[in-house]
Amino acid sequence: xxxxxxxAASGKRELRRELLAARAELTPDELRESAVALAGRALELPExxxxxxxxxxxxxxxEPGTPALxxxxxxxxxxxxxxxxxxxxxxxxxxxxGEGSLVSVRHGARMALLEPSGERLGPDAVTGxxxxxxxxxxxxxxxxxxxxxxxxYDRVLARLERAxxxxxxxxxxxxxxxxxxxxxEGHDRPVHAVVTxxxxxxxxxxxx
Numbered sequence: 001x002x003x004x005x006x007x008a009a010s011g012k013r014e015l016r017r018e019l020l021a022a023r024a025e026l027t028p029d030e031l032r033e034s035a036v037a038l039a040g041r042a043l044e045l046p047e048x049x050x051x052x053x054x055x056x057x058x059x060x061x062x063e064p065g066t067p068a069l070x071x072x073x074x075x076x077x078x079x080x081x082x083x084x085x086x087x088x089x090x091x092x093x094x095x096x097x098g099e100g101s102l103v104s105v106r107h108g109a110r111m112a113l114l115e116p117s118g119e120r121l122g123p124d125a126v127t128g129x130x131x132x133x134x135x136x137x138x139x140x141x142x143x144x145x146x147x148x149x150x151x152x153y154d155r156v157l158a159r160l161e162r163a164x165x166x167x168x169x170x171x172x173x174x175x176x177x178x179x180x181x182x183x184x185e186g187h188d189r190p191v192h193a194v195v196t197x198x199x200x201x202x203x204x205x206x207x208x
Contacts, residue, residue: 011183012146019137019146019177023062026174035065037197038172042069042133045193045200047168048078051130055081055093055156055167058102058114063135064172070096081125084115089152093125094118126156127163134191136171140182143190143203145171157189168192 026034042048054073059066073080080096085107094116096102103117126132134153138146147153160167169191175198194201 009183009185012149012185015146015179015182016137016149022176023174026062031062031065034174034197035059035068038064038066038195039069039072041197041200042170042172042195043072045131045168045170045195047131047170047193048073051078051168053079053081053129054131054133055083055126055129056096056133057083057135059135060111060113064174066133066172067099069133069172071098074098081121081129082116083152084120085113085152086123089150090123090155091126091152092120092123094120123155123159124163127160127165127167129165129167131168131170132156132160134169134171136173136177138177138179138182139171139173139191139194139201139203140179142181142184143192143194144182144184144188145191146182154187158187161189170195172196 048054056066056070070080074096081093082096083091083093086092095118096116097118101117102114104112105115106112134145136145136147170193171191173194173196175196178194178196178201190203192203
């Protein structure tokens with residue numbers, strides 16, 4: 001996927017730098033407390049309470065923590081799918097079978113990612129999810145999400161749209177990352193909900 005250019009892309013890069021700098025200042029205690037609060041809030045969502053399959057991700061670094069949420073979903077009997085990064089930045093998927101089912105994988109010079117070690121189900125496996133937890137850096141008042149710029153989840157969202165999937169799209173963020181406006185490009189799609197340690201914000205409804 002080519003690198004975007006233009007005012008919106010430039011605005012995204014600047015906002016990413018600001019938000020990543022703020023995340024870098026979070027203490028280990030703040031990260032742990034936020035992860036516990038996020039899991040509690042997310043588990044109250046009807047979209048997750050009734051889900052049979054949830055596509056999620058393993059947080060890395062200072063991202064809002066997901067491990068407790070993954071384990072809680074699995075304990076409920078939910079089938080949890082986790083991504084594996086492909087060479088072209090697209091995502092394959094595998095089933096999460098607990099912490100022992102993860103393997104650390106380094107892709108070039110990037111930070112190592114924890115990926116499922118079991119069978120690969122293919123990029124289209126995400127279209128069978130009832131809810132998709134998306135990583136992000138910010139979401140605005142329209143529900144537009146700012147990602148890290150790699151394009152992996154833009155492909156996921158496009159795949160869901162092509163398939164006519166009705167998955168709930170949920171982003172996990174810190175409280176200060178719900179912003180007034182995110183610069184948007186033509187390929188960007190709004191999400192349905194944002195979960196932060198202090199609560200939930202909704203944007204529109206999930207298609208049936």
